Amino acid sequence: MITLNVNGRAHEVDADPATPLLYVLRNDLKLNGAKFGCGLGQCGACTVMVDGEAVYSCLTPILLLQGRAIKTLEGLGSAERPGPLQQAFIDEQAAQCGYCIPGMIMRAQALLERNPSPSDDEIRAHMNPGLCRCGTHIRILRAVHRASKTMQGAIPGGKRA
Amino acid sequence: MSAKPFLRGRSCAMGQETGSGSRSKFRSGLGLTRREFVAGAGALIVSFALLPRLSAGQAAQDARAPTLPGSLKDTPMLDAWIRVGADGTITVFTGKVEFGQGVKTALVQLAAEELFVGPARIELVTADTSRTPNEGYTAGSNSMKDSGTAIMNAAAQVREMLVGMAASRFGVAADSLSVQDGSIRAADGRSVAYAELVAGQSLHVPAQPQSRLRDAKSRTIVGKALPRLDIPGKLTGAVAYVHDLRLPNMVHARIVRPPSYGARLRALDSSATEKVPGVIKVVRDGSFVAVVADREFQAIGAMRSLFRGATWDEQATLSPQSEVYAELQSLPHDDYLIRGDATPSAKTWSVESSYRRPYQMHAAIGPSCAVALFEAGKLTVWTHSQGVYPLKGAIAEMLRLPAEAVRCIHMEGSGCYGHNAADDAAADAALIAVAIPGRPVRVQWMREQENLWEPFGSAMLTTAKATLDGQGTITDWQFDVWSGTHSSRPGQAGNLAAAWLLQSPFALPTPKPIPQPEGGGDRNAVPLYDIANARVAHHFIPKMPLRVSALRSLGAYMNVFSIESFMDELALAAKVDPVVFRLRHLKDARAQDVIRLAAERFGWNNFQERESGKRRGRGFAFARYKNLGAYAAVAMEVDVDRESGRIDVVRVVAAVDSGDVVNPDGIRNQIEGGIVQSLSWSLYESVAFDDTRITSRDWSSYPIMRFASVPRSIDVHIIDRPGAPFLGTGEAAQGPAAAALANALASAAGVRIRELPLTSKRVKAAIGV
Numbered sequence: 001m002i003t004l005n006v007n008g009r010a011h012e013v014d015a016d017p018a019t020p021l022l023y024v025l026r027n028d029l030k031l032n033g034a035k036f037g038c039g040l041g042q043c044g045a046c047t048v049m050v051d052g053e054a055v056y057s058c059l060t061p062i063l064l065l066q067g068r069a070i071k072t073l074e075g076l077g078s079a080e081r082p083g084p085l086q087q088a089f090i091d092e093q094a095a096q097c098g099y100c101i102p103g104m105i106m107r108a109q110a111l112l113e114r115n116p117s118p119s120d121d122e123i124r125a126h127m128n129p130g131l132c133r134c135g136t137h138i139r140i141l142r143a144v145h146r147a148s149k150t151m152q153g154a155i156p157g158g159k160r161a
Numbered sequence: 162m163s164a165k166p167f168l169r170g171r172s173c174a175m176g177q178e179t180g181s182g183s184r185s186k187f188r189s190g191l192g193l194t195r196r197e198f199v200a201g202a203g204a205l206i207v208s209f210a211l212l213p214r215l216s217a218g219q220a221a222q223d224a225r226a227p228t229l230p231g232s233l234k235d236t237p238m239l240d241a242w243i244r245v246g247a248d249g250t251i252t253v254f255t256g257k258v259e260f261g262q263g264v265k266t267a268l269v270q271l272a273a274e275e276l277f278v279g280p281a282r283i284e285l286v287t288a289d290t291s292r293t294p295n296e297g298y299t300a301g302s303n304s305m306k307d308s309g310t311a312i313m314n315a316a317a318q319v320r321e322m323l324v325g326m327a328a329s330r331f332g333v334a335a336d337s338l339s340v341q342d343g344s345i346r347a348a349d350g351r352s353v354a355y356a357e358l359v360a361g362q363s364l365h366v367p368a369q370p371q372s373r374l375r376d377a378k379s380r381t382i383v384g385k386a387l388p389r390l391d392i393p394g395k396l397t398g399a400v401a402y403v404h405d406l407r408l409p410n411m412v413h414a415r416i417v418r419p420p421s422y423g424a425r426l427r428a429l430d431s432s433a434t435e436k437v438p439g440v441i442k443v444v445r446d447g448s449f450v451a452v453v454a455d456r457e458f459q460a461i462g463a464m465r466s467l468f469r470g471a472t473w474d475e476q477a478t479l480s481p482q483s484e485v486y487a488e489l490q491s492l493p494h495d496d497y498l499i500r501g502d503a504t505p506s507a508k509t510w511s512v513e514s515s516y517r518r519p520y521q522m523h524a525a526i527g528p529s530c531a532v533a534l535f536e537a538g539k540l541t542v543w544t545h546s547q548g549v550y551p552l553k554g555a556i557a558e559m560l561r562l563p564a565e566a567v568r569c570i571h572m573e574g575s576g577c578y579g580h581n582a583a584d585d586a587a588a589d590a591a592l593i594a595v596a597i598p599g600r601p602v603r604v605q606w607m608r609e610q611e612n613l614w615e616p617f618g619s620a621m622l623t624t625a626k627a628t629l630d631g632q633g634t635i636t637d638w639q640f641d642v643w644s645g646t647h648s649s650r651p652g653q654a655g656n657l658a659a660a661w662l663l664q665s666p667f668a669l670p671t672p673k674p675i676p677q678p679e680g681g682g683d684r685n686a687v688p689l690y691d692i693a694n695a696r697v698a699h700h701f702i703p704k705m706p707l708r709v710s711a712l713r714s715l716g717a718y719m720n721v722f723s724i725e726s727f728m729d730e731l732a733l734a735a736k737v738d739p740v741v742f743r744l745r746h747l748k749d750a751r752a753q754d755v756i757r758l759a760a761e762r763f764g765w766n767n768f769q770e771r772e773s774g775k776r777r778g779r780g781f782a783f784a785r786y787k788n789l790g791a792y793a794a795v796a797m798e799v800d801v802d803r804e805s806g807r808i809d810v811v812r813v814v815a816a817v818d819s820g821d822v823v824n825p826d827g828i829r830n831q832i833e834g835g836i837v838q839s840l841s842w843s844l845y846e847s848v849a850f851d852d853t854r855i856t857s858r859d860w861s862s863y864p865i866m867r868f869a870s871v872p873r874s875i876d877v878h879i880i881d882r883p884g885a886p887f888l889g890t891g892e893a894a895q896g897p898a899a900a901a902l903a904n905a906l907a908s909a910a911g912v913r914i915r916e917l918p919l920t921s922k923r924v925k926a927a928i929g930v
Binding site for chain 1: 260261262263386388389391392393394395396397398399400401402404405407438456457458459461524525526527528573574575576577578605607608826830831833834835836837838841859860861865866867868869871872874875
């Protein structure tokens with residue numbers, strides 16, 4: 001049994017310790033946010049946050065994650081109460097098929113928690129590992145800018161969300 | 162989102178819509194004067210003298226060709242499209258599927274508009290062989306034309322019928338009634354809800370050729386940027402994709418695919434695999450090999466183990482990649498003259514060029530996935546196929562099951578840009594499901610399986626020749642295109658990758674070209690420009706060395722790239738501005754409108770080509786997709802770094818006319834995405850292979866566009882044509898974006914590259930630094 005802290009809750013997981021986090025999130029915890037894209041750490045569809053950093057869940061065995069704080073898309077909000085980044089993506093209609101977007105949101109969340117007001121170049125550089133095939137990039141960039149503004153407005157001093 | 166903002170204060174007296182206007186010919190009404198209602202057999206059968214009052218000439222015309230609008234032609238009963246529940250819910254059925262293009266939202270808008278209800282009142286059911294109309298494939302940018310038109314008309318006819326029923330109930334004239342939010346109100350204050358009128362029964366009535374549609378000016382939902390209905394769930398972890406489907410007692414399967422085309426399994430040692438923890442079964446049928454396990458990561462480990470236990474006989478069947486274009490011209494091909502005005506005279510051509518396009522991939526971010534369950538002789542398949550009905554037939558044939566034993570239900574997948582491996586994954590799941598009845602089987606393809614086995618967009622070659630007169634007018638034109646098929650979709654078992662491998666295999670059917678005017682490899686090969694003498698020939702190659710099928714816009718991407726590059730070459734030869742040159746050769750007013758709008762918003766006439774370390778240039782291109790769909794013009798500004806050959810797309814301005822606009826933001830999103838995707842194809846993408854195997858296995862060997870290279874801005878300007886036919890949007894940008902890029906490169910660096918993709922290496926070599 002391995003204990004994983006996901007979105008602030010402890011979960012006892014009965015799985016091979018070599019199992020990548022992605023499969024545990026999706027199948028054991030039934031969290032759909034992280035997606036399988038390549039299993040190679042090349043596309044970012046599986047991105048989640050671990051201790052505040054964007055991490056490829058398809059490559060990270062659960063063995064390494066005991067005692068670490070894992071955050072997934074579901075930890076940011078719900079359809080009824082979306083978090084600031086989710087709301088910004090909705091406001092910008094920043095999705096086509098949407099398959100890459102959970103990973104994009106988690107990658108952006110890691111940036112905004114570290115740097116609440118990034119420049120356009122900083123956002124592009126940070127988001128560069130994430131692949132989108134529908135060509136939604138410009139809306140994704142706009143959504144990250146929008147979230148950066150709303151998060152600062154909502155949280156004085158740019159404190160972490 | 163709440164429906165209320167769209168409905169506040171909305172009330173429309175039915176008799177007030179009959180004024181003059183562009184739609185007046187649709188407004189002759191259904192003649193709901195005499196009718197009788199017969200309740201029976203679970204459906205409310207409504208029959209009445211439905212023939213609209215028509216002019217004699219119109220009636221004669223309709224008698225010759227009594228066509229119903231859109232997909233009502235094939236599925237005429239209204240209750241196949243719309244049902245009103247006893248609880249007031251309205252269910253709308255479409256045979257088309259959502260894959261991120263926003264069609265669900267647009268269809269709901271159309272139904273809500275014509276039914277006078279808020280969008281939130283509508284539940285939309287998409288392609289399901291047990292529930293929805295058969296609308297074939299969701300392809301060709303035809304969803305609005307087919308399903309949008311059908312649903313809009315069906316909704317209007319259902320509303321009119323309900324109004325007629327209310328009129329009977331109240332004993333008043335239908336024209337005196339008004340409708341608001343699904344409730345019909347008489348002048349004296351009496352009102353009745355739709356649900357009360359139908360009492361949960363279906364309106365089992367055939368559709369009529371004409372509908373009393375809402376006047377475009379009075380619309381409150383259509384034409385508005387209603388936020389996409391599918392986005393909140395996708396952004397918050399809902400079950401949004403077939404990948405997310407988790408059925409009770411479900412098992413996970415992985416396939417061991419052959420390493421190359423035509424490879425055959427010589428031997429399989431599965432003894433080690435069968436000892437892998439969690440493994441339930443190894444499934445083998447001929448060279449089709451799969452493993453089923455309790456847990457997903459166990460299935461992956463077992464797949465790797467099984468791969469090690471497999472020995473394959475492979476054949477070197479592929480010519481060197483450098484010979485692709487010579488091969489296209491030497492492979493057996495069928496020749497079709499698709500436009501032939503005159504016998505070509507033995508004159509000297511003013512300009513002659515040839516263009517090349519390599520094999521390119523759909524490369525969805527998520528590899529294909531499917532879930533199947535075989536229980537009590539019935540097979541259910543959840544799939545992100547673009548055509549659940551044709552797939553059902555193919556799977557039934559492959560499994561030798563009666564068609565009625567198979568049901569295919571669409572669920573979304575990762576981005577769909579044509580015929581990828583979605584159907585193949587569904588076939589895999591079906592094959593495995595029948596081997597372990599009673600348990601739902603989830604099959605997830607791996608990245609390299611998708612890359613190696615999806616059908617690619619065909620490599621293509623074109624040649625263009627033209628003659629200019631002294632005034633710079635094109636007088637003669639000859640265009641030839643060589644291409645493999647752009648449609649090898651299932652419909653038959655032999656179009657499923659697994660079916661080739663079975664002990665009793667199915668052969669890949671010989672494809673036929675998609676006929677003009679839509680065309681396949683020759684899509685958009687006929688120029689829309691007014692040219693006195695034009696000859697266009699399609700050299701269709703039935704048997705290609707690589708697996709090929711539909712990739713977004715089919716041959717239009719390459720033909721528009723070719724024709725629009727060539728138009729710039731001709732404009733240069735004629736010493737005429739490329740935009741002016743195009744306008745001079747176009748009579749079509751709508752084509753002129755998008756060209757003028759894009760040029761104006763781009764600032765074409767004031768553009769300064771400049772040099773500041775990098776060379777900046779501008780490019781323009783235009784096409785009407787399929788010559789009968791949406792009009793799109795694209796203007797583009799690029800920086801070219803002469804040292805590295807790198808092209809940076811600075812900004813893009815597009816103008817599009819998709820006919821009647823249902824959701825402007827949906828159109829904008831599709832055009833923006835189409836431009837970025839086409840730039841990715843055109844700057845980077847080419848499937849690599851050696852003499853035996855595809856070698857573009859992953860994102861490092863098949864790179865696509867990343868954030869760092871995405872244009873700084875893309876502005877899309879829409880020309881709305883309220884009341885005009887829907888023209889579709891999804892594929893309109895692919896060709897113009899590619900040609901605008903090549904033209905901008907020529908403007909910036911003075912080099913014309915006619916071979917896609919326009920890689921830094923090619924640009925650098927052409928500049929010759």
